[in-house]
Amino acid sequence: MKVIVGKDLLYVNAGQAVENRVLFDNNKVAAINLISSPGSGKTALLEKTAELLKGKLKLGVVVGDLYTTRDAERIERAGMTVVQINTEGVCHLTADMVARALRELLLSQLDLLFIENVGNLVCPVSFDLGENAKVALLSVVEGNDKPAKYPGIFREAVATVISKVDLLPHTDFDLPACLAEIQQINGEQQVFVTSARSGQGLSQWCAWLEQLAAGKAGGNHTADNC
Amino acid sequence: MKVIVGKDLLYVNAGQAVENRVLFDNNKVAAINLISSPGSGKTALLEKTAELLKGKLKLGVVVGDLYTTRDAERIERAGMTVVQINTEGVCHLTADMVARALRELLLSQLDLLFIENVGNLVCPVSFDLGENAKVALLSVVEGNDKPAKYPGIFREAVATVISKVDLLPHTDFDLPACLAEIQQINGEQQVFVTSARSGQGLSQWCAWLEQLAAGKAGGNHTADNC
Numbered sequence: 001m002k003v004i005v006g007k008d009l010l011y012v013n014a015g016q017a018v019e020n021r022v023l024f025d026n027n028k029v030a031a032i033n034l035i036s037s038p039g040s041g042k043t044a045l046l047e048k049t050a051e052l053l054k055g056k057l058k059l060g061v062v063v064g065d066l067y068t069t070r071d072a073e074r075i076e077r078a079g080m081t082v083v084q085i086n087t088e089g090v091c092h093l094t095a096d097m098v099a100r101a102l103r104e105l106l107l108s109q110l111d112l113l114f115i116e117n118v119g120n121l122v123c124p125v126s127f128d129l130g131e132n133a134k135v136a137l138l139s140v141v142e143g144n145d146k147p148a149k150y151p152g153i154f155r156e157a158v159a160t161v162i163s164k165v166d167l168l169p170h171t172d173f174d175l176p177a178c179l180a181e182i183q184q185i186n187g188e189q190q191v192f193v194t195s196a197r198s199g200q201g202l203s204q205w206c207a208w209l210e211q212l213a214a215g216k217a218g219g220n221h222t223a224d225n226c
Numbered sequence: 227m228k229v230i231v232g233k234d235l236l237y238v239n240a241g242q243a244v245e246n247r248v249l250f251d252n253n254k255v256a257a258i259n260l261i262s263s264p265g266s267g268k269t270a271l272l273e274k275t276a277e278l279l280k281g282k283l284k285l286g287v288v289v290g291d292l293y294t295t296r297d298a299e300r301i302e303r304a305g306m307t308v309v310q311i312n313t314e315g316v317c318h319l320t321a322d323m324v325a326r327a328l329r330e331l332l333l334s335q336l337d338l339l340f341i342e343n344v345g346n347l348v349c350p351v352s353f354d355l356g357e358n359a360k361v362a363l364l365s366v367v368e369g370n371d372k373p374a375k376y377p378g379i380f381r382e383a384v385a386t387v388i389s390k391v392d393l394l395p396h397t398d399f400d401l402p403a404c405l406a407e408i409q410q411i412n413g414e415q416q417v418f419v420t421s422a423r424s425g426q427g428l429s430q431w432c433a434w435l436e437q438l439a440a441g442k443a444g445g446n447h448t449a450d451n452c
Binding site: 082 | 229320327
């Protein structure tokens with residue numbers, strides 16, 4: 001039996017990801033690839049983040065969506081610069097799609113760029129977009145078995161945001177078990193237990209983002225002097 | 227807000243799919259892209275199909291898998307020529323991966339080529355492989371809501387195989403409701419109600435395959451003269 005390794009797609013993608021990464025570095029922008037299932041609250045998290053970091057960091061967002069521009073419209077209303085990528089049914093963003101979106105942004109005027117990936121916990125993990133950090137999002141309505149079931153994203157993520165914890169009393173979600181599982185898969189990541197509705201955990205999340213942006217800018221890049 | 231349409235990947239894929247299609251046509255091979263969730267019984271269906279069409283049609287299989295060669299080994303044991311594509315975590319086959327696999331097969335000696343896609347009901351639908359027909363597979367343990375939930379594949383499929391119906395008495399699967407739903411999404415497709423274990427529905431399935439292969443060969447191409 002012949003076995004072929006279908007790496008073509010990933011090789012081509014990796015080359016473009018390197019170019020994106022250089023672009024982020026040259027412009028001292030920290031780029032975050034935000035990955036979760038549909039409905040985990042990526043857009044709500046970004047809306048709240050925009051509110052809390054207003055005047056502190058300059059934020060941009062690249063939003064991947066299968067067909068609609070609904071998420072991008074919400075993000076634009078929250079005051080962030082946004083470029084929408086319509087993947088036309090493709091289940092993940094590629095580095096090339098992001099490269100095209102970057103041409104529509106003035107990266108030199110941003111501190112932090114969120115790339116809101118297509119809602120899908122599996123496929124986006126294989127495609128490097130040139131980001132500085134992958135962040136996983138997991139809502140408490142999805143079940144606490146998700147990290148064990150989809151370890152790929154939790155292994156690669158620098159941070160995980162547990163979202164919608166205000167709904168915790170109404171679910172069977174076992175938060176300590178979930179946290180232990182994430183810890184077991186990747187003990188080095190940051191975990192934020194949050195609710196966009198109540199505001200819980202968002203100040204810690206935003207402090208972490210500020211730290212990430214400051215690190216990227218080499219300490220010389222704040223909202224005041226850029 | 228800028229909106230970018232991320233069609234690059236699909237355009238590149240479509241070009242390679244055209245080349246595959248020409249190759250299938252020139253070699254008078256009918257190619258079937260078999261799409262389902264993981265565990266729907268694609269491999270079991272192929273094993274039984276090989277048994278029933280032995281001496282009637284010459285069958286080849288291209289098997290896509292995320293990491294393992296387990297399915298391909300089972301198919302090889304069933305006596306079919308097989309090439310395995312290891313996608314290394316990519317959630318679907320691309321036309322380019324299939325093109326590379328085709329170089330390892332003597333297409334002129336085949337009547338029918340199955341392309342067993344990566345187990346995934348969503349992502350493979352967007353990627354044309356140059357096949358002559360997409361066939362969906364749905365097992366009765368998956369729930370009869372799947373056609374309504376994932377209409378994409380049922381809209382594009384020329385045929386749907388309902389599998390594992392021997393398990394029907396042990397499930398809540400509403401077969402008439404499922405058939406009605408498939409009919410509503412795409413009234414022109416063939417539906418086969420099957421069990422690889424009991425053999426139910428497999429002779430109809432194989433008769434349909436023979437018809438498909440005969441149509442492709444223009445009536446001049448049988449197992450006896452090729």
